[in-house]
Amino acid sequence: MDEATAPALTASDEALVGGHAGTAYEMMAPIIGRVAVAAPPADVWAAISPPGNLLNIHPFCERNEINVWDGAASRDHVYYYSGVHYQREFADWFDGVGYDLVLGPPQARTALVRWRIGEAETGSDFTIKVVALLRDDVPAAEREHYAEHMIRRPLPSYLDSVVRGTAYFAETGTPVTKNQFGTHPIYSPSD
Numbered sequence: 083m084d085e086a087t088a089p090a091l092t093a094s095d096e097a098l099v100g101g102h103a104g105t106a107y108e109m110m111a112p113i114i115g116r117v118a119v120a121a122p123p124a125d126v127w128a129a130i131s132p133p134g135n136l137l138n139i140h141p142f143c144e145r146n147e148i149n150v151w152d153g154a155a156s157r158d159h160v161y162y163y164s165g166v167h168y169q170r171e172f173a174d175w176f177d178g179v180g181y182d183l184v185l186g187p188p189q190a191r192t193a194l195v196r197w198r199i200g201e202a203e204t205g206s207d208f209t210i211k212v213v214a215l216l217r218d219d220v221p222a223a224e225r226e227h228y229a230e231h232m233i234r235r236p237l238p239s240y241l242d243s244v245v246r247g248t249a250y251f252a253e254t255g256t257p258v259t260k261n262q263f264g265t266h267p268i269y270s271p272s273d
Contacts, residue, residue, distance in 0.1 A: 083118025086180070086196040087209045089114060095213050098173055099194050107191070107215035108112055110229060110258040119206040126199045126206045127178050129252040129257055136160060138257040139248040142240070142270035159188075163270040170195075204206070208248055210241050236268050244271060 085092040091109055096144060119126055129139055133151035135157075136143040145161040153175035160168045167187065180199055185190035193214045200207040210240040214233045216225045243266065247258040263273045 084198075086182070086198050087114065087200075087211055088112070088118075091213065092179045095194060099184075099213065099215065101173070106218055108218050108225065109194075110216060110233060112211050112213050113233070113237045113241065114209060114211045115140040115238070115245040116207065116209045117245040117249045118202060118204075119208050119240075119248075119252050121205050121252040123178065123201055123206045125252045126208050126248065129248055130180070130197060130199075131177075132159070139244065139251045141243050141247050141258045141260060142266055143263040144260075156181075160185075161269075164266075164268060166269055168192075186215075206252075208252075210244055210245055212237060212241065232268070236266065238266070240266055240269060 085094045089112060091112065095112070096109065098248045099107065124237050127200040128147070129135065134146045135146045136146035140146075140160075143160055145159075147159040147161070149157040149159070154172050156172040158170050160170060168185050169188045170183045170185050172181055172183045180197040180198070182191070182194070182196045184191045185195050193212050196211040198209045198211070200209070214229070214237070218227060220228070224255070246263050250256070250258055250262070261270055
């Protein structure tokens with residue numbers, strides 16, 4: 083296991099956050115979504131690397147608008163079915179392996195996200211690691227409430243849906259549908 087998929091915070095996580103989000107944050111323990119994919123790594127890379135890829139793999143994404151799509155200089159926007167809007171700013175791009183990005187509302191950073199593809203005996207291993215960022219100028223009790231109700235509880239099911247959507251598209255070539263693996267209270271609640 084490399085640092086990008088390690089279940090604890092690593093020095094490279096801290097360096098990436100410091101370089102792209104600043105120091106006014108408390109980093110939470112990583113939350114990881116992982117899935118075995120019955121397709122080779124090249125097929126998983128083909129699913130996650132083109133511009134607008136979230137429309138094929140992300141069951142909570144209504145729109146995926148591109149500002150720039152150029153490796154580590156890429157920037158796009160995710161518009162969820164709930165109306166939430168995040169901007170993704172890519173920090174590192176590793177052809178065939180994955181990428182690192184910072185994510186959040188357009189004027190803020192709320193997470194470091196690492197997408198990684200690994201080889202497996204019968205296909206691939208696909209992982210998304212999220213290190214959520216909590217603003218350190220918010221009182222501790224409010225930070226803890228936010229961490230519990232907006233990150234620790236809802237993020238595992240969110241990541242499970244995204245990694246499963248990626249596997250589904252890489253294996254079948256068919257885009258996921260809205261809420262294909264269930265709804266999400268923050269990003270795509272039931273209608």
